[in-house]
Amino acid sequence: MTTSWDDSxxxxxxxxxxxxxxxxxxxxxADEGRLSGRVLxxxxxxxxxxxxxxxxxxxxxxxxxxxxxxxxxxxxxxxxALPARFEVADALHLEHLGGTFDTVIDSGVFHVFSDEDxxxxxxxxxxVLPSGGACYLMCFSDRQPGDWGPRRIRADELRxxxxxxxxxxxxxxxxxxxxxxxDVTQAEAWLAVIRRS
Numbered sequence: 001m002t003t004s005w006d007d008s009x010x011x012x013x014x015x016x017x018x019x020x021x022x023x024x025x026x027x028x029x030a031d032e033g034r035l036s037g038r039v040l041x042x043x044x045x046x047x048x049x050x051x052x053x054x055x056x057x058x059x060x061x062x063x064x065x066x067x068x069x070x071x072x073x074x075x076x077x078x079x080x081a082l083p084a085r086f087e088v089a090d091a092l093h094l095e096h097l098g099g100t101f102d103t104v105i106d107s108g109v110f111h112v113f114s115d116e117d118x119x120x121x122x123x124x125x126x127x128v129l130p131s132g133g134a135c136y137l138m139c140f141s142d143r144q145p146g147d148w149g150p151r152r153i154r155a156d157e158l159r160x161x162x163x164x165x166x167x168x169x170x171x172x173x174x175x176x177x178x179x180x181x182x183d184v185t186q187a188e189a190w191l192a193v194i195r196r197s
Contacts, residue, residue: 009046009068016149016178017108018045022052025138025174025191026107030056034136037102040128042091043109047073047084053105054084061097063089092120095127104128104135108176110158111139111150122161126196135194138174144188155190162194169193 008015022030026049029035036058041050044062046069054060054077062084064070073086089097091109104125113121125135142152155171162168174191 005064006066006068009066009072014179015045017176019177019179020048022048023107023138023176025189026052026105026136029136034134035103035105038100039103039105040094040097040101041105041107042094042125043106043112044073044086045069045107047076047086049105049107050084050086051076051080051082053103054082055080058103060084061099061101062086063091063094063097065090092117092124094124097128100128100130100133102133104133106135106137106139108138108140108150110137110161111153118161122166126165129196131196133196135192135196137192137194138176138189139192140176141173141188141190143173149187153190158190158192158194162192165197167195167197169195 030052035053035056039053039058039060041062044050044064047062050060050062062073067088070086070088077084129135139153140150142154144152158171159168170193172191174189176187176189178187
């Protein structure tokens with residue numbers, strides 16, 4: 001798995017999800033003061049959301065399975081003089097980080113997991129997010145037409161995945177900005193606010 005994700009970052013063009021800035025949904029969350037305290041960016045890619053949170057004063061760790069993405073995130077942190085930490089790690093084994101967080105960011109990670117791995121990912125999140133902690137999760141939506149890109153997620157699938165020891169506070173329609181995929185520059189998404197019970 002690590003090799004295939006890393007390959008996404010070694011080509012001449014960035015992957016569709018790497019737009020060189022944070023998604024607007026996470027900028028709004030930061031503006032509302034929600035990306036604060038100890039923040040984990042799960043599947044951080046080249047680090048834009050982690051760096052956004054760090055720029056607002058959060059104590060941030062970003063993890064990704066792609067070493068090339070982590071190298072780029074570390075370089076951005078140095079260039080911007082932001083104290084975010086970036087580590088190569090597996091989102092299915094967050095317990096290996098050896099700590100807990102107040103907030104978890106997931107921008108486009110949940111939808112990459114198979115039905116079999118989805119419960120493992122939710123359990124992994126639970127291992128690092130104590131009671132009262134918040135997860136802000138943005139995933140590809142079943143409202144997106146066509147069949148290109150990642151699998152589409154239904155709102156009821158999100159609720160089902162986080163039904164035990166979590167509270168789904170809201171699931172709202174939103175949009176991912178993406179690097180042009182043909183003539184497509186945005187994709188339908190769900191933004192879920194989920195709190196650990």
